[in-house]
Amino acid sequence: MQPSSAQYFETEDKLVISIDIGNAASSVTLAHLTWGSDPLSSAPTAKPCIRTVLTYPHCSPHLGASTSARVPSLIAFDRDDKPQAFGAECLTEDVQNLVRKGEWLLVQGWKEQMRPIDATSSSSSRPRESSKKKLLTKLHRSTVWPDTSSSKSGHSLHPTSTNLSSRTLGTVSSYSTSSDALLDARSEIAPAPSHPTSPRRVVGLDGGTGALGDFTMGPTLRKKRKEAAVASSPNEEHSERYPGPRLRTVYAEFLRYLVAAARAWYAELVPQGEATFVRLWSTSIFVLAIPSDWSPAETDLLRQAVEDAKLLPVEYKVGRLFFVKEPIAIVHLAKRFISDTSWCREGNSFALVDAASAGTTVLGYHIAATSPRLKVRAYDTARLAVGAENVVEAFRRLLETRLARTKFKSSSVASHLVREFRDKVLPVFSGKIGVDFRLRIHGKDDGTKEWEKLERAIDSGCRVRDGIMTLSTADVEDCFRGVVDAIIVRLSSILSRGEVQHVLLVGGFGDSFYLARRIKHAFAKEQVSLLRPEVPTPAAISEGAMRLYLAETLVPRRARHALGVETAVDWSTAWRPGMENRQVLSGSGGTRLIRGKFTPIVHEGDEFRVDRTWSRPFNLKYRFSAGEPVFEAALYIRDSDRVPVPDGEDWLRDENDSLNPAFQHAGTVSADLSLPVASLPVFEADNPEKAWVQLDVQLLVYVGEASLEACAVWRDRVRFESALSSASAN
Known part of the structure; x- marks a missing residue:
């Protein structure tokens, strides 16, 4: 099981979309991160967070865990390079007839065209x-x-290098992107390409994929089809002049289709799925799996395709688009499912x-x-x-x-x-x-x-x-x-x-x-x-890339500010020059107290965990003559970023009893103590004016469903009533 540090404790929800475009088939995995979710946990009580798309248009319905959660990597383009059919629809009889007539071009196997020319094995x-x-x-x-040396270069089209670096960037919000396993698309310094950019290669740059329609056929059958097409074509010059859509266009159109299919599936499967998808779309994060031998040139073309597909704004920020090497993604999936x-x-x-x-x-x-x-x-x-x-x-x-x-x-x-x-x-x-x-x-x-x-x-x-x-x-x-x-x-x-x-x-x-x-x-x-892996391997890469991203970016959430209560301290030990105007109270036994001191319950830097609680004891002497037994405690946030607070000067209120600007009210916990009062032994019961009971109340702070929450409990941990604004989660 993954450690609890993989839990997500941000006040803003996140939608992460992981995509694997394979040479034969593709898959999409979604993750909706909400407060308290533990996406990498294998515990049966964990909230379902990671979901792999199981059905696509024109695909057979999902029949069980062994069903392949993939869609064929196929696009049918017309002669104007406009996509007309995607995925399994390209295998229907109507589309196949149009392809056979030459009205549409069936594009497939395009990922293999992106293999670097000199992407040979190691020595x-x-x-x-x-x-x-x-x-x-x-x-x-x-x-x-x-x-086994390399792909067949005769069927390959390759992009040239641009200013894209595989160097990762620093921390974004509470995410860590400092891992070599994640490549952020928004970096600045480009390394030298690992393969030559000869004039011949530049001429063929992303020039078209007309040959891709027959890419997965054997060379013998491919040769026969080419000879037959040349013999039957009345206008050979026109046939040769049509190169087909660019690789960048192919990737952009298929990315757009995959996201649209994922949105439709998510809307049908998850309650309020459509509303969630639309609400989080503007901040969604994309994780794309790429082969291990791709250079920055191939990765840059895929980045441009994402921009062409309008999946991200023109000037998107660091932390919105990541690339993950496919083998590492598979290893992370195997860690979970073996x-x-x-x-x-x-x-x-x-x-x-x-x-x-x-x-x-x-x-x-x-x-x-x-x-x-x-x-x-x-x-x-x-x-x-x-x-x-x-x-x-x-x-x-x-x-x-x-x-x-x-x-x-x-x-x-x-x-x-x-x-x-x-x-x-x-x-x-x-x-x-x-x-x-x-x-x-x-x-x-x-x-x-x-x-x-x-x-x-x-x-x-x-x-x-x-x-x-x-x-x-x-x-x-x-x-x-x-x-x-x-x-x-x-x-x-x-x-x-x-x-x-x-x-x-x-x-x-x-x-x-x-x-x-x-x-x-x-x-x-x-x-x-x-x-x-004990899951269908066809979707292993997209889910593995998702798990790698989450494992690398989810860091323990720690309290940014201290959360505490106002307390009174002994006048004889806490008094300092300048406190003459502070209110002095009389405590039990005649002790003189000064109110206004801030006592933290949750300290700045404390780690959030679902199983963690913080508490503050209150020992109360309640007299029956004082009226209804009600416990109230106001909670305050100390934001030292707004106004620096010197060490040892945590006074919530100034000499004029006004709230210091470094503090803000977070909420008030109130509880009716009638039940515990009725069950406790009464002291000096023969004197109605002096009769009293001893109450031991704990003010408990815990990680709730949407923020930090607080309540009052007594020795049997009976929770009475809680009221705390969600501002404390910040």
Whole structure:
């Protein structure tokens, strides 16, 4: 459980929006911070604060915890670069028809276009050939090695560097932004870009994403589509001249869509959600997850997209927009949602495998500290250009071979089988021997003769019978093996360097049962344990980024001013020259008292906690002849910032009995003491004029639901009545 210092005790509510735009799918997480909320607590009594958006327009309703809380990263633009459809709507038949006709352009996979040109792995990232062969010999696997050096530059468009720094700034209000894990967008000094800005690169700067519509296809199918488009285009010059929308425009439009969808979901889920969203919008804070290898240039383009989307005002202040590296965000989520906490101990090392659709990141971390905040240091990192899409590409190659000499060889059949493979095989394949997968080679019944022909199709050579293709375990494993081998070999070098005993597996492809089984088997002798967050990983990055932001910025709230009461002190010890005009009272036993002294109950700098209370005892001698038994105590705030108060001169009132300007009235606590008076023993009961009881009352100050509150209690802690203005919380 997180420490109590993660509680939020600001008088102003805050709305934090965390966004992860993935290459294949995206997610949004919201946090509404209110007085007393404990957003990082795992206690069942804690107020629900962090909420991940579970449904988006045109997506299936949320059916349970295992449902993916993500929306496809898709936008359909018209020829004027105006967005017409977003997310799952782009997969509907109407939108697909417009895309096929060329009236709309389906933009996808744009995040991979932002990968820096020279974003290669570290010098130790590529495994040596000797270690590669040694490990694969041990595993008894044959390997097909994909390129792991970088993304395919032929499909990349990159922004140039601008004056954006990844240097963090100082404290804002009660937030701390001094962590290296958070990058504030409003900084001033820009470091040199980590990759060259050659003239060729500047020419291609954010110039368009026309090629992105086919980005996730394999090179073979992409080449065929390009050749077919050129052959069928009556105006080749016009087709080449249309580059598509800029990357900055794509990001801006999709950010605007995600926030709008999050607002609609929040309004439907949370009582008064729409009113809360609108009320806090002008002060909302955005946290955006970015890949670990992005430079200030890529981050700056995303910042510009946020401004284009009008999510923030033109001159927004420090503390409104933050960037979080994706691997660190995942680590913070794992800390919360992995029950085995042995991996997260100070001094330990662990490996993180973030397996996504377009690539896999493998990192080795050393835990520098766990308290008061989690601090990790990367000792090795590698970016592998292998992921779920490479498995699908291997299946495409298998289809080309199988269908090459059949009567039903066509692009429509191949496309349908690929969709079947994505839906029915990719998520569930575990490598278990003897399990076959059956895929239909045709789509829904359209009443045509072609459909009837495919429905009865039989070809023993490609294992098709009655329109169904059968894939054996060996067939599917051939598609997975090359990708998984590449991940395991790179992971092995990171494990050996850091004496790692734990591997965190996350990401969309990280849900693969086959990948998990192979990692467990490969490192079983080393007793390396494989861990997964106990939540759906598709939304791991957005929620992890939210938790990292809160862990780094929420600091213990401390009282800015002292809160106390007026008391009387002994005249003989407190009297000083100049006090001749102060009122002198007669106390019990003839003691002479001077009233007007300030006695703090809550001291300046005291930490606020829900379980903390402050008290001041009052020992009262109540005579029945004095009238109704009523207790009253006025509370005052001492604001030493307004008027400095010298040490030892905490006089609430001056010689003229006027309130000093350094103090202000906060409220009055009053209580009817009739009940305790009736239950206490009476002294000198035979004399009605002198009969009295001894009352021991405590003035209690505590953290209430919206501010500090106060009440009067007696020995059985019976609360009578309280009245304190919320000004004391300031």
